Amino acid sequence: MLIYITVIQKILYFGLVYPISRLPFFLIYRISDILFIILFYLIRYRRNTVYQNIKNSFPQHSLKACEKICVDFYRHFCDLVLESLKLFTLSEKSAQERMVYKNVELMEQLSSKQKNITLMGGHYGNWELLAITINNALPYQCKAFYTPLRNLFWEDKMKQSRSRFGLQMVSIKKILSHTTEENNPLLCTIYGSDQWPRKPHKAYWTQFLNQDTGFQKGAEKFAKKNNEAVVFGKIKKIRRGYYETEFNLISEEPTLEKNDFIMESYKDMLEAQIKEVPAYYLWSHKRWKYSRPNDLEL
Numbered sequence: 001m002l003i004y005i006t007v008i009q010k011i012l013y014f015g016l017v018y019p020i021s022r023l024p025f026f027l028i029y030r031i032s033d034i035l036f037i038i039l040f041y042l043i044r045y046r047r048n049t050v051y052q053n054i055k056n057s058f059p060q061h062s063l064k065a066c067e068k069i070c071v072d073f074y075r076h077f078c079d080l081v082l083e084s085l086k087l088f089t090l091s092e093k094s095a096q097e098r099m100v101y102k103n104v105e106l107m108e109q110l111s112s113k114q115k116n117i118t119l120m121g122g123h124y125g126n127w128e129l130l131a132i133t134i135n136n137a138l139p140y141q142c143k144a145f146y147t148p149l150r151n152l153f154w155e156d157k158m159k160q161s162r163s164r165f166g167l168q169m170v171s172i173k174k175i176l177s178h179t180t181e182e183n184n185p186l187l188c189t190i191y192g193s194d195q196w197p198r199k200p201h202k203a204y205w206t207q208f209l210n211q212d213t214g215f216q217k218g219a220e221k222f223a224k225k226n227n228e229a230v231v232f233g234k235i236k237k238i239r240r241g242y243y244e245t246e247f248n249l250i251s252e253e254p255t256l257e258k259n260d261f262i263m264e265s266y267k268d269m270l271e272a273q274i275k276e277v278p279a280y281y282l283w284s285h286k287r288w289k290y291s292r293p294n295d296l297e298l
Contacts, residue, residue, distance in 0.1 A: 072279035125235030135166035
């Protein structure tokens with residue numbers, strides 16, 4: 001049975017995913033337009049989840065305004081899916097042209113002080129494009145923690161895609177062994193801290209987009225443990241297929257900050273980013289599926 005599954009996966013990858021990734025962008029976006037019609041109108045993929053998330057996050061918005069954000073999200077989401085497939089074969093030069101980095105001077109200043117960096121970001125814009133371009137944009141060895149996929153074939157393909165240009169991919173299961181040694185090159189460790197925490201009682205709970213929300217605390221925990229400067233990466237979509245990431249300092253000396261200062265600052269920056277252009281956040285994620293435990297206070 002496993003042999004048949006492996007064969008089907010290879011057929012799917014080499015017969016569909018890989019050929020699509022070789023297409024020019026103008027055809028990629030024609031496929032995205034078709035995918036939008038399928039997901040939004042025919043399959044109605046997570047329509048209720050997306051709309052409810054948007055409605056709860058912007059209670060002051062009219063029904064029409066929420067519906068527009070919903071439609072714009074699905075258009076962007078389909079672009080994101082196709083752009084992610086394109087990344088399997090996108091050249092390094094083309095990738096760098098499509099993700100521009102701003103305020104790199106901040107990172108260079110921290111590098112000159114021999115400061116390692118904890119880079120916090122959210123599921124906004126195209127974080128996959130950031131993953132394959134950031135290592136060559138900074139004077140750091142970049143690495144990112146990820147949640148392993150159950151399917152080993154697709155996990156291997158995902159890791160190959162994200163690490164093609166130097167990013168180190170580290171399983172979240174190995175986060176406890178995350179240490180900084182003096183002989184290592186300067187490190188920039190990337191965290192997507194807006195993922196739903198698997199252990200709600202150990203999460204950082206706060207008001208985010210008008211809702212009780214739990215955040216993973218690993219970024220603050222390890223930034224303080226290793227005394228790493230903390231930076232927020234703000235992704236902005238310029239136009240279809242083109243993005244920029246701006247670096248903003250949260251704390252240069254996290255050990256001097258009060259508990260939860262880093263998490264609250266991160267939350268404020270991410271929330272402000274989403275409110276600027278809501279459609280580019282990952283609303284299809286069941287971010288608020290579970291409630292805050294009753295014995296925990298904000």
